[in-house]
Amino acid sequence: MQIIDNEESGIEINEAGVDLGGLMTVLSKHLYSTPVVALRELVQNGHDSIVRRRIEDSNAFESSIKITVDSKMKTLTISDSGAGLTLEEIHQYLATVGVGYTRTLRAQNEDSDGLIGMFGLGFLSAFVLASKVQVRTCSYQTPNLTHLYQSRNAQNYTALLCEHRGEVGTDVILTLNENYKELANEQRLNHLLSHYCALLHEPIFIGHNELAINHEVPPWRITEEIHPIQLHKRRLSFAKQFESHFEPITTIPLFERAKTNSNEISVVEKDLKGLLWIQDGAFYGTSDNRNLAVFVRGMLLDDDAKDLLPTWAGFMGGVIESQKLTPTASRETLQKDNYYYEVKHAISESLIEGLAEIAKKQPEAWRRILTRHNEALLAAALCDDRLFNLLQDKVKIPSSEGDILVSRLINKERKIHVMLSEEAGFEDMIFRTLKIPVAYGHRYAVIPFLRKWAQLNNLVLIELGTEKGNQHFFTKEELDEVTTKVLSDGLCDNEQLIVAKFLPQELPLVVVPDREAILKNRLESDEADKRISSAALDLVRQFTKKIETRPEIRVFINSSNPAIDFIIHQVKMGKDVSKSILLLKSMKIIMTASGDSQVNVNLSQALSDISQLVITMND
Template sequence: MWKRTIPFKVDIAGVIEIMGSSLYSRIDTPIRELIQNGHDAIMRRRTADLEYSGRIDVVQNVDRGTITFSDDGIGLTAEEAESYLGTLGIGITGILKGRQGLEAAEHNTGSGDDLIGQFGIGLFSAFMLADRLSVESLSVAGGEAVRWEAGPGTEIQLSQGTRTTPGTEITLTLKKHLEKFASEEQLLEFAIKQFADFIPIPIHINGASARVNVIQAAWFDSTLQRSDVEMEIASYFDESPLDVIPIHTASPVTIQGALYVSPQRTPGFTDDSVVAATIRRMVISRNIQDLLPPWASFLRGILELPDCSPTASREDLVRDQHFELTRRVLSDAIFEHFEELAQQQPERLEAIVNWHRFTLAGSALAEPLLRKILRDSYRFLTSDGELTFDEILKKSEADPIAESEAEYVIWCNADRRQEAYLSELFRSGQSICVHAIRSFEEGLLAALIADTTDAIVDLRIASPSSPGFAESILGMHDLEEATPDWQEYFDASEVKVSIASFATSQPVMAFLNERYELSKTLESLKNTGDIPRGFQRLIDAHFDAAPAGQNEVILNRQHRLIGRALSKGTRSPLANVTRLLVHNALQSAGAQTPRGAKSQLADDLDWIAEMLWGRD
């Protein structure tokens, strides 16, 4: 038996490769990391000197192919440079924030509350851009300056530096194929604005007097008017918000910032709800997912989230208990805002709902709180104009004589082809018809009815097969199914035939069944082999569980021609005329004509011509 203690060996080139290919997603990430180092150094110096402000400078040198990052922060002693700069995974910020334990923290002073970094890997990310890295630093505590220099290998050179003022200067000698970062100022400016636009320290490029970062943003200030926030959001994001939701909470988590309703319509539910997040004003990501409710894909904005933790790459947030709590607080704040809008500015809420109708209607199917908001702000098309659900309910009181249980009966049409026809029918009576013809509306209407627990509400399809429709809406009486011989006579038309008495001016009424029409279209596609097998199995299972039904036709026994045809039977010449009238009614309603019915129609027309004029 034997054992041996050996030290860990680190392949620096390998670690850099991992950073570039797996940890960081962007080649300009080192710019963020080095600015972050300067930020933390300045914030540490500010805690000891309240009159000190600090700044960061980034300078390009085209001739040498270098970028230099300078700060006038707390600086490093030679001992600190040796301990922290050359050890992957240990950083002063991480120690101050408690990540390396209490023992290490005892040797350092200051608070980590305003610091960003914590993992001790930021400096090494510079090797993604550079072949060589040098650091010149002088501690504000005094002593001599130190120079730290390294390439991508394992050896580090430490020597006496030449810096004469407190702070740190980091110079990257860029790789040949990345020397554009030393010549193209817009690349640096873009990266700085992407990552560090809001950190409370001015950043200057190439000695310019004007800083490149914004620093102050109205949405982080809880004292400003909403109109000021709205104007600044419009300017920064280059789009005019439909509404702004300032969010400033201190408990149970701290959140500062604002969300806004984007005027950009989200095309579908594949879009994620995303928001920009900062921690101590450094942008972690402009596309944080899972933080906003899934239905709120039209919301954008920036939020300062000091209680959340960044991942090691600092490109996302850790999904821990703080993230989950922040998510719940944001969800509550968004719902509260829209509820307040419903009370104080209902017209504005209606405009938002109308603009993002597709997303909201679909999402509300699974969100009871969202349905509560839409109840008085989402307008359905009806035979009496556009109405909210509560307005529809008021106009849908059931006839207590005809209805023994339902207090309200809502008639619904989901077929766009019958919108004008049914609207005309309903305008002559006391009831209204809801045209749930846009995406998700039929399901939303049913869900809103299910939410109405203080009354019995019955949702019925505007069709003769629905209870009460023929009598109360169409004014029919004595409705009955056609006899088998008449039903068989119309088999080729694939319709359900009924007989009733109604206004003598109309011989036939036709009503379409949207599911039936859809089933015939899908059957046609199935026969041509255009539907993949997996989808076809789902379609078959759906219609097996809920049969499609048929289009419906009602023959008016009060009409002179129809009454005479019914009395003479299916062998009478008037039966052919009746079948022609049924075909006309179905076609006018927008029904597809089955192949067998087309052939039968031609025969009927020939027969009628023969009866009128005789054979040639």
């Protein structure tokens, strides 16, 4: 720590030093998610040096960044044709932590969008990878002089005149640490840098390859006239490069409609460029395969920025490019400031408009999207009224008759029936008999979608399995206590008997689980205390207290059915109906048979009873 005596005030001022050893630990172990990102920072420095020369030097030059390796010597060299450094600038910028010329240049020039660096830490990243760093540089300001910077730890260095480089620019020569010697491999470098540097404007060459790794112009930068079909193919080809899991069905350029139809374009729309695409492949509605790569000033910053896409868009991928999004210090993620959320909203708006355009202009692609992502779109429709209007008559609902449009669920009384259980129960039997489709409400987003659809179209949605829903279906009737007891004793096993009229008349009885009672009993049992946190359990028990205690299973007998009507009259007349009731009970057991072992025992008995009844009936 250096001590400075301030003569004017008589106060001793302490100037803090920098422990570069500690800073290097932060850089190598904490700042970057992987030290290989340090390589990107060095390419960025070369890129910014070229932009600087273009701004400051009036002489024409050919811009390029070249990366070469020597696998035997374990060296990696990054060469650029940029502005270079004078000896004074070596001392000022290479040897001073947090001081970068790029930031100064950006402050001095309005037209500096091509500059990437921000924090003055980029050069230090070389020491993450290398045991020795050499910088051979020739400044455009002193084109006949070349200087060589050398250091092993960034804290101690030498800077001397050396053999002339031959041209303006800089070579950063890394003698790689043992841990990173695999970087002295052109194929490995090509894989890494073609990912990070795909959108940089300056050409980047690896080895002696004459084709730059970033030679392909992204679709939104195409300036020449191009046929729409060719442009569509270019967009799909670009999407395939970035979509690692699925084939893109079609693409959505950002703000396409705003550019052509709006006189007022927002700051975000002026700044943000890019391409979204819809993935092929069918998913369950809750699948989240969003992927979004974000480039800031041409350099890949975050290839996992899926949070910028709407949560309902689990089938989307994309690449965006911005000059104004702010990176964190590691330049691997974005700061979630106000502008970040403006971009998030703008992407969502562009995506909604894009889906509408596809539906209008790309019918074949739209059909594929609806087929692949029906369940996800069902949920998406609930997130925005525009999406609901677009999708309400296009998405299909899982039902007893397969996946069908909502319009096919409406009966003559303008009612839609939905069953809440995933197990086929009385609802499935009744509606198959009536030949009326019933929706499967346990599937993803079906219930809220149907509720909204019914409300907007003035329909009645009957949710079967709930007390309120069953009231629409069963018209209860009262019997005298004696008849009720005879029927209950003969038909029920710890179940509640209810006499009602319902369709179809041919069905004598149905077994209906009372799902509210099941929920109440389950949550109020001692076992629930072991499985559910006390706070959550208290909340749900406040709800279940409102549900009256009643049996979990109800047996509805159909007084409209001729057999039931006959039995009721026989009981009232004092006749023996035990065989008839036993036959109905056996039928009840068969209707409710499942894999449960106790039910299987009852099923065997029920089948045996039917056999005996058939024999006695013929006696």
